[in-house]
Amino acid sequence: MTAPFDSSDLARFRAAVASHLGLQFEDARSNELAAVFERLCVASDGGAAAYLARLERARLRRRDLHALARQLTVGETYFFRNPDQLRAFAEAVLPERRAARASQAHHASQMSGPCVRILSAGCASGEEAYSLAIIARECGAPRGEVTITGVDVNAAALERAAEGRYSAWSLRETPADVRRRWFREVGRDYAVAPSIRAEVRFEERNLAAPEPDLWLSESYDVIFCRNVLMYLTPETVRAVVARMKQALAPGGYLFLGHADSLRELSQEFSLRNTHGTFYYQRTTAEACGPAGSIAPPRPSSRPPGGEWAETVRRSTERIRELSEQPAVRPSCPGPEPGSGSPLAESMALLARERFAGALECLDRLPEHEASAPDVLLVRAILLTHQGQLEAAERACSKLRAGGADSAGAHYLLALCREGVGDRTGALENDRVAAALDPGFAMPRLHLGLLARRSGDLRAAQRELGQALDLLAGEDAERIRLFGGGFTREALTRLCRAELRAAGGAR
Numbered sequence: 001m002t003a004p005f006d007s008s009d010l011a012r013f014r015a016a017v018a019s020h021l022g023l024q025f026e027d028a029r030s031n032e033l034a035a036v037f038e039r040l041c042v043a044s045d046g047g048a049a050a051y052l053a054r055l056e057r058a059r060l061r062r063r064d065l066h067a068l069a070r071q072l073t074v075g076e077t078y079f080f081r082n083p084d085q086l087r088a089f090a091e092a093v094l095p096e097r098r099a100a101r102a103s104q105a106h107h108a109s110q111m112s113g114p115c116v117r118i119l120s121a122g123c124a125s126g127e128e129a130y131s132l133a134i135i136a137r138e139c140g141a142p143r144g145e146v147t148i149t150g151v152d153v154n155a156a157a158l159e160r161a162a163e164g165r166y167s168a169w170s171l172r173e174t175p176a177d178v179r180r181r182w183f184r185e186v187g188r189d190y191a192v193a194p195s196i197r198a199e200v201r202f203e204e205r206n207l208a209a210p211e212p213d214l215w216l217s218e219s220y221d222v223i224f225c226r227n228v229l230m231y232l233t234p235e236t237v238r239a240v241v242a243r244m245k246q247a248l249a250p251g252g253y254l255f256l257g258h259a260d261s262l263r264e265l266s267q268e269f270s271l272r273n274t275h276g277t278f279y280y281q282r283t284t285a286e287a288c289g290p291a292g293s294i295a296p297p298r299p300s301s302r303p304p305g306g307e308w309a310e311t312v313r314r315s316t317e318r319i320r321e322l323s324e325q326p327a328v329r330p331s332c333p334g335p336e337p338g339s340g341s342p343l344a345e346s347m348a349l350l351a352r353e354r355f356a357g358a359l360e361c362l363d364r365l366p367e368h369e370a371s372a373p374d375v376l377l378v379r380a381i382l383l384t385h386q387g388q389l390e391a392a393e394r395a396c397s398k399l400r401a402g403g404a405d406s407a408g409a410h411y412l413l414a415l416c417r418e419g420v421g422d423r424t425g426a427l428e429n430d431r432v433a434a435a436l437d438p439g440f441a442m443p444r445l446h447l448g449l450l451a452r453r454s455g456d457l458r459a460a461q462r463e464l465g466q467a468l469d470l471l472a473g474e475d476a477e478r479i480r481l482f483g484g485g486f487t488r489e490a491l492t493r494l495c496r497a498e499l500r501a502a503g504g505a506r
């Protein structure tokens with residue numbers, strides 16, 4: 001069939017699509033665009049001229065918008081897509097936002113309980129929104145505490161989302177136990193459990209339109225807008241980023257897809273890098289909560305993702321790799337053929353609480369290796385365990401002076417300060433550690449213990465409650481390094497017992 005339009009008609013169609021939906025079609029996708037234009041012209045009374053005249057009105061007919069969205073959007077999605085990001089959400093972001101909302105509700109003496117609000121912008125057929133609801137429940141959030149809104153411009157996709165019934169292909173990345181817990185088999189399909197569906201609602205929304213009631217100021221804790229910006233025009237991306245920024249609560253988080261980037265778009269987000277993935281946090285002056293509440297990380301004076309972040313990331317990874325090496329011999333008189341490096345041997349001994357031997361291993365390292373951030377951190381941990389507090393503080397100071405100012409170093413400093421009777425110094429360092437890394441359970445636990453000992457039961461309840469939440473998602477390697485020989489279960493039991501003793505129920 002001959003195309004009932006010419007190239008200038010197609011240019012007008014492309015411009016109308018960009019203006020109404022914010023979608024961008026580069027030259028490489030011109031054939032795809034032309035095919036859709038042709039189909040829509042044929043379906044429309046009056047051919048290309050009448051159809052274009054309709055599209056070029058300021059307000060589009062609902063039916064035309066639906067047809068455009070159905071034909072031009074890419075709705076590829078599945079449950080538990082990009083698992084690294086979802087782990088960061090489960091283990092770092094969600095515990096922090098739950099704690100922040102709980103602390104706000106507590107301060108405001110709210111009767112209704114805390115509520116964490118999440119937006120899945122460009123949710124397609126709903127898999128992302130339901131995955132987030134499942135994760136929240138798996139993380140222990142009670143019903144109603146975390147609510148998720150999924151929005152999309154494609155009404156047909158939203159109908160499928162609301163139905164909550166999916167093929168096995170949509171669940172291709174869903175772990176079998178999660179599938180068993182939260183889905184019911186219906187013929188060859190899988191239906192999302194009603195208790196999960198109750199946490200999620202879907203709305204037809206156009207990200208390219210102002211939609212003021214969708215973007216109410218500071219209304220979301222976390223926004224997922226993954227694999228959406230890559231389809232939008234630069235102007236639409238700028239507008240959407242600005243809306244997301246103002247709709248995020250101070251300290252709130254934004255997850256984009258791997259192909260999307262905020263680079264040069266907003267100075268008001270800082271890049272976070274945990275769990276092998278990147279995401280963003282809204283950084284504003286108001287984001288710094290009151291002392292003692294869960295505060296987001298202090299905005300770093302160093303460029304996000306710069307040399308400093310890289311050093312910390314590398315050293316953490318190296319420690320993890322070393323600790324995953326096969327166990328080495330228990331004592332460490334000197335290098336043996338086939339044994340690990342002195343640092344690996346030291347880590348293995350640390351795991352067995354053989355602190356003196358572990359320190360001896362580190363002493364064998366040549367000077368230039370001994371001052372590497374990962375070695376200094378392990379040394380500071382061992383010295384703290386050995387009660388050599390002055391030497392431990394010196395190792396922490398060296399770490400910080402070398403630019404590796406980490407939550408771990410501040411937590412160790414807090415233990416050292418407490419050890420020499422400086423309670424104020426201990427509290428300060430714990431708070432800095434918790435602010436630098438809101439997912440770090442140990443400084444919260446320590447703050448709780450300090451508060452209980454001083455008789456401040458309210459603070460003890462708050463801190464121990466947060467520690468309990470964080471412990472559930474705490475990184476196993478970090479527990480091994482900083483847990484003082486306690487397992488996660490033992491720390492959790494300790495935390496619960498202290499919480500009960502402070503008058504808090506759990």
Ligand SMILES: C[S@@+](CC[C@H](N)C(=O)[O-])C[C@H]1O[C@@H](n2cnc3c(N)ncnc32)[C@H](O)[C@@H]1O
Nearest residue numbers: 021073077122124152153154206207208226227
């Ligand atoms: C590839 S899917 C992403 C689904 C999900 N976020 C994920 O990462 O798996 C992109 C979605 O963005 C939606 N979208 C594109 N332009 C939009 C707009 N202007 N307003 C709302 N949604 C839009 C599409 O309809 C589509 O469902």
